[in-house]
Every structure is written in C-alpha cells, then in structure tokens.
Amino acid sequence: MxxxxxxxxxxxxxxxxxxxxxxxxxxxxxxxxxxGEFVAVMGHSGSGKSTLMNILGCLDxxxxxxxxxxxxxxxxxxxxxxxxxxxxxxxxxxxGFNLLARTSALExxxxxxxxxxxxxxxxxxxxxxxxxxxxxxDKLRNKPSELSGGQQQRVAIARAIVTNPITxxxxxxxxxxxxxxxxxxxxxxxxxxxxxxITILMVTHxxxxxxxxxxxxxxxxxxxxxxxxxNRKNNK
Amino acid sequence: MTWNAxxxxxxxxxxxxxxxxxxxxxxxxxxxxxxxxxxxxDGTTKALQxxxxxxxxxxxxxxxGMGFGPRSxxxxxxxxTMDDVEAIREQIDNISAVAPVSSSQMGTIYMQEARSSSxxxxxxxxxxxxxxxxxxxxxxxxxxxxxxxxxxxxxxTVRKELFNGEDPIGKKIRVxxxxxxxxxxxxxxxQVGMGDQDDCIMVPINTVQRRIxxxxxxxxxxxxxxxxxxxxxxxxxxxxxxxxMRQRRNLQPNQDNNFNVFDTRQxxxxxxxxxxxxTTLLAAVAGVSxxxxxxxxxxxxxxxxxxxTREIGIRLSIGALAREVLLQFLVEAITLSCIGGxxxxxLALVICLGLSQLIDIPFAFNxxxxxxxxxxxxxxxxxxxxxxARRASRLDPIDALRHE
Numbered sequence: 259m260x261x262x263x264x265x266x267x268x269x270x271x272x273x274x275x276x277x278x279x280x281x282x283x284x285x286x287x288x289x290x291x292x293x294g295e296f297v298a299v300m301g302h303s304g305s306g307k308s309t310l311m312n313i314l315g316c317l318d319x320x321x322x323x324x325x326x327x328x329x330x331x332x333x334x335x336x337x338x339x340x341x342x343x344x345x346x347x348x349x350x351x352x353x354g355f356n357l358l359a360r361t362s363a364l365e366x367x368x369x370x371x372x373x374x375x376x377x378x379x380x381x382x383x384x385x386x387x388x389x390x391x392x393x394x395x396d397k398l399r400n401k402p403s404e405l406s407g408g409q410q411q412r413v414a415i416a417r418a419i420v421t422n423p424i425t426x427x428x429x430x431x432x433x434x435x436x437x438x439x440x441x442x443x444x445x446x447x448x449x450x451x452x453x454x455x456i457t458i459l460m461v462t463h464x465x466x467x468x469x470x471x472x473x474x475x476x477x478x479x480x481x482x483x484x485x486x487x488x489n490r491k492n493n494k
Numbered sequence: 495m496t497w498n499a500x501x502x503x504x505x506x507x508x509x510x511x512x513x514x515x516x517x518x519x520x521x522x523x524x525x526x527x528x529x530x531x532x533x534x535x536d537g538t539t540k541a542l543q544x545x546x547x548x549x550x551x552x553x554x555x556x557x558x559g560m561g562f563g564p565r566s567x568x569x570x571x572x573x574x575t576m577d578d579v580e581a582i583r584e585q586i587d588n589i590s591a592v593a594p595v596s597s598s599q600m601g602t603i604y605m606q607e608a609r610s611s612s613x614x615x616x617x618x619x620x621x622x623x624x625x626x627x628x629x630x631x632x633x634x635x636x637x638x639x640x641x642x643x644x645x646x647x648x649x650x651t652v653r654k655e656l657f658n659g660e661d662p663i664g665k666k667i668r669v670x671x672x673x674x675x676x677x678x679x680x681x682x683x684x685q686v687g688m689g690d691q692d693d694c695i696m697v698p699i700n701t702v703q704r705r706i707x708x709x710x711x712x713x714x715x716x717x718x719x720x721x722x723x724x725x726x727x728x729x730x731x732x733x734x735x736x737x738x739m740r741q742r743r744n745l746q747p748n749q750d751n752n753f754n755v756f757d758t759r760q761x762x763x764x765x766x767x768x769x770x771x772x773t774t775l776l777a778a779v780a781g782v783s784x785x786x787x788x789x790x791x792x793x794x795x796x797x798x799x800x801x802x803t804r805e806i807g808i809r810l811s812i813g814a815l816a817r818e819v820l821l822q823f824l825v826e827a828i829t830l831s832c833i834g835g836x837x838x839x840x841l842a843l844v845i846c847l848g849l850s851q852l853i854d855i856p857f858a859f860n861x862x863x864x865x866x867x868x869x870x871x872x873x874x875x876x877x878x879x880x881x882x883a884r885r886a887s888r889l890d891p892i893d894a895l896r897h898e
Contacts, residue, residue, distance in 0.1 A: 317891040338817075344813040369808075373812070
C-alpha cells in the first residue's frame with residue numbers, strides 16, 4: 259500500500275512576543291508525515307518541539323507558513339472549524355494528563371462524546387470500551403485523585419481514543435511517570451498505532467521513549483536537525 | 495446543543511458542590527437581608543400608620559395653656575366652657591364635629607376588682623371624631639346625655655381588668671363616689687406612643703359634671719376635639735379657631751395665646767417622617783449586605799478562574815466549540831444565581847413572618863424589593879460567572895490549558 263500523506267508543513271514559523279522581545283520558536287519547518295506513522299519529535303527544552311506539537315494539534319496557531327492536514331490548510335481555518343477538526347479527527351495526551359478534577363474516569367472519557375451529541379447509553383458503552391482497552395475496566399467510578407499517575411495517563415489515552423481519532427498527539431506522555439509505567443503507556447501507544455492504524459505524533463526528550471517510534475525527528479533552536487527512521491526494538 | 499450545555503452545566507455544578515454552595519450563599523445572604531430589612535421597615539411604618547389613624551382623622555385638639563411642655567400647666571388659665579364648644583361649632587367653617595372632653599383619673603370598682611381609669615365626660619360626637627367603634631352594647635342616647643344619666647361606655651382594657659371575662663353590659667361599676675351602668679363596650683385600639691387608649695370610661699359630660707366631680711359650673715372642659723372636613727387646609731383651620739378663641743378669651747393683641755390648638759396630623763407627619771428615615775437607614779444597611787454578598791460571589795468566581803480556565807482549555811482541546819463552553823458557563827451562572835435568589839426570597843419570607851409575629855407588626859410583602867434584590871444578585875452572579883469564561887474561551891486552547 260503506497261504511503262498516503264497526512265500532514266505537510268512548509269516554511270512553518272511561530273514567533274512569541276513582539277518587537278525586541280520577540281522570540282522565534284519555530285524558524286521555518288518543512289515536514290511530511292504519512293498515515294499510520296509513529297513519529298517521535300525530540301529535542302532539548304526550548305528547541306520548539308512542544309510548540310510544533312501544539313500547532314499540529316490545532317491547539318495553537320502558526321505565525322506563518324503552511325500546515326496542511328489531509329490537504330486542508332489548517333492555518334486558514336476559523337476557530338470553530340479548527341474545533342471541529344479536533345473534535346472529529348484528533349486526540350490529545352498531555353504530560354500533565356489534564357483530566358477534569360472531581361470527575362470519574364468514565365465521565366472524563368465520556369466528555370468528547372458529549373460534545374458529539376451521543377446518547378447516554380452510547381456514551382457509556384463507548385467510554386467503557388475505551389477504558390477496558392487501556393486496561394482500566396475496574397476504575398470507571400474512580401476520580402483522578404484516586405488513581406496513580408500511570409492510571410491517570412491511561413484514562414487520558416482512553417479519552418483521546420474514544421472518538422476513534424485519525425491522529426493522536428502526545429506531548430511528553432511519560433514525562434510524569436516512572437520507568438515501569440512508562441513502558442506500559444508506550445506499549446499501549448504502540449498497540450494503538452499497530453492495531454488501529456492511528457497515526458501518532460509524540461514529543462519526548464528521552465531516547466528510551468523515542469525508541470518506541472518508527473521515526474524520530476530532532477529539533478534544535480526551531481529547526482529540524484535530523485529526521486531518521488528507527489530500528490524499532492519491538493518491531494519483530 | 496442547548497440541552498447538552500444544560501446537561502454539562504448541571505454536571506459541573508453537582509461536581510463542585512462546595513463552590514456552588516459558596517456562590518449561592520453569597521446571593522442568598524444578599525437577597526435575604528435586603529428583603530428582610532425593607533419588609534420589616536415597611537411593616538413598622540404600616541403599624542405606625544394604623545396607630546396614627548386610630549387616633550382620629552383630621553382631628554384638632556384645643557387645650558388651655560401655652561402648649562406641651564413645662565409652661566403648659568400654668569395655673570390660672572381657665573378651661574373651656576360648653577359655650578366655647580358651641581361657638582366653634584357655629585362659627586368655624588369646614589368642621590364636621592366638635593366634642594368637649596372633661597377628663598379625670600378616678601378609682602373604679604366592680605365587685606372585688608379596683609383600679610384607676612381615665613373618666614371622660616363628652617358628647618356623642620366624640621366617638622366618631624376619635625374613630626371609636628362599638629364592640630358591644632350602645633352609645634348613650636341624647637336624652638341620657640342631656641339628663642346626665644348614670645351610664646357609661648368602657649374601653650377594652652377596663653373590661654379585661656375589671657370584669658374577668660364577664661359580659662360587662664348592664665353591670666354597674668362604682669366610679670369615684672357614684673355608680674354607673676355599663677351600656678357599651680368599645681373595640682380595642684391598642685397602644686399608641688402616648689399610652690393605653692383602651693383604658694377609659696366615657697360618660698355623658700353632664701353626668702361628669704352632675705354626678706361624678708360634682709362641679710356644677712360649665713368651666714371644666716379640659717379639651718375640645720374638632721374633626722375637620724376631609725381635605726381641609728388644617729393650617730387655616732388652626733388659625734380660624736385660634737382667632738375665635740382669642741376673641742372669646744378677651745386676649746389683647748400683645749398677649750400670647752393662653753390655649754393651644756394641636757393638629758394630630760402633626761403627630762402623623764412626625765411619625766411617618768421618622769419611620770421613613772428608619773426605612774431608608776434599613777435599606778442602606780441592606781444595600782451594604784447586598785454589596786457584600788455580591789463581593790462574595792465575585793470572590794468565589796474569581797478564585798475559581800484558574801481552575802475553570804484550565805477546564806475550558808481541556809474542553810476546547812477535545813473539540814468543544816467556544817460557544818458551547820460559553821453556553822455551559824452561562825447556564826451554570828444563571829442556575830446558581832436563580833437558586834440563590836429563590837432561596838434568598840424564601841428565607842426572607844420565613845424570617846419576616848417570624849419577626850413580624852415576634853415584634854407584633856403587620857407583614858408587608860413588598861414585591862418591588864423582592865424583584866430588585868433578586869435581579870441585582872442574579873446579575874452579579876451571571877456577570878461574574880460568565881465574564882471569565884468569555885475571556886478564557888477566546889484564548890488558544892493551549893494558552894487556556896497553561897493558565898496559571
């Protein structure tokens with residue numbers, strides 16, 4: 259099957275601040291990502307990797323350049339259109355989990371479905387299935403404060419995949435986790451990529467974590483330093 | 495979409511009951527205190543108005559002496575006579591009734607009960623001038639009045655103190671050294687600032703003069719009560735009566751009045767202006783509590799902005815539209831404000847009913863103040879619940895998520 263292009267960036271820049279205080283986080287990124295790829299974006303802090311991820315995930319807007327998602331020029335879309343793109347095609351996993359506090363795991367996972375206007379029964383069913391698929395079938399009623407970090411991140415993954423997104427964005431998904439839970443979460447992501455064909459873009463600064471990906475893009479000072487294919491350790 | 499926002503808003507309220515409770519509490523306190531204070535102020539004013547109107551409508555009282563106070567009891571100033579009463583009746587325009595009052599404090603006895611009451615000798619007109627109505631029995635007839643029959647009409651306090659639940663009509667009581675038959679019982683008027691009005695016994699003036707005090711002269715009328723025709727200029731009436739009385743008392747132009755004409759409307763005016771001041775004061779205090787309640791609401795809303803901004807970021811990042819998030823916050827704010835407002839009104843109702851029973855004033859429900867305080871707090875609640883959400887929903891999702 260010939261690789262189909264999903265994401266194309268050309269000359270993408272992002273500048274924070276204005277005038278003398280302006281800081282250019284991205285200095286003209288050209289990148290192409292195909293459907294089904296598992297890409298790790300690496301770099302030191304301040305290299306612009308998180309900025310790139312946020313723009314790709316439509317959480318932030320570029321200053322200039324072209325960002326095409328499935329040939330749609332995202333930078334030209336209006337706020338609401340970008341919301342609809344997030345709602346229907348994208349999923350997010352954050353370093354800080356970003357779950358709603360005092361809200362059960364099930365309700366957190368149901369949240370994206372609520373905005374899709376699904377019925378209560380359907381929401382429950384899908385959310386339960388997603389939580390089961392991340393290995394938390396018995397934590398439906400638990401609130402984030404009653405879960406460990408790894409479990410919270412798995413709830414967040416369930417929330418991201420419950421809508422069957424085309425692309426999953428993960429910003430340092432293991433940043434707050436210890437090595438064994440890191441392995442659990444990364445295995446889960448790899449599975450999603452393999453079994454469901456979800457394209458995954460992941461930001462990390464750990465080589466170990468990046469080694470789960472097919473392809474590693476290294477950023478430095480707002481430019482792409484290297485773009486290499488991985489010899490995946492679990493690619494057997 | 496509206497239903498959805500409603501659902502999400504209610505979930506969010508249920509999830510953050512403490513926050514919701516504190517917000518609502520601010521509104522409840524504000525609304526309840528304003529309504530309570532203004533309602534009680536209104537009730538007090540109403541109570542005073544009722545008491546004032548029980549004094550008599552458009553009544554003027556003419557008394558010997560310079561006026562109230564130290565110089566009023568000057569010795570040697572003559573009382574009025576029945577001729578004065580008749581002169582006023584005939585020569586002054588715009589009066590509907592005139593009655594002489596000859597009052598004295600006397601011992602009264604019925605069976606074993608004895609006490610001291612005010613005995614008023616007067617004419618039939620006195621009852622209408624002073625707004626008295628009969629509870630039982632009858633007033634004295636004109637022949638009884640002329641002949642000075644031994645009959646009397648008693649006030650409610652006299653009945654309670656002397657008769658111990660017995661029916662007083664037809665009973666004979668001893669007043670001073672004579673015996674009087676009770677022919678009528680007056681309806682109770684209650685306390686007024688100047689004492690118990692119901693502690694009284696009214697007898698024909700001739701009866702006082704002939705049987706009780708024993709004076710045969712007509713020179714013992716202490717007060718003349720005059721009732722003005724509705725809508726009369728009472729200042730002009732006071733002036734007319736004054737000039738007539740000066741003439742009848744042979745006062746020279748350089749002499750001061752040795753009598754005074756007192757307009758009960760003055761009491762009414764004074765009392766109502768002082769209750770108005772009180773109501774204004776209460777409203778001001780209540781306004782402060784409303785403000786404090788409002789600030790409470792603002793604080794809770796502002797304190798939760800950080801958490802809520804992050805919540806907005808999360809919702810936006812998983813694909814909520816800005817207007818969906820806004821609608822949710824609006825519904826939340828309106829729901830909380832309305833609950834607070836309604837509970838506040840109900841609480842005020844309970845407090846007002848209880849307190850007005852306790853301090854014995856009529857309960858005056860004031861729809862206006864209920865509306866005003868409700869709308870004021872609800873507006874603050876909605877404004878401060880909605881404004882931060884509006885700001886946050888305009889951010890890029892990532893900025894909302896990173897909000898510190």
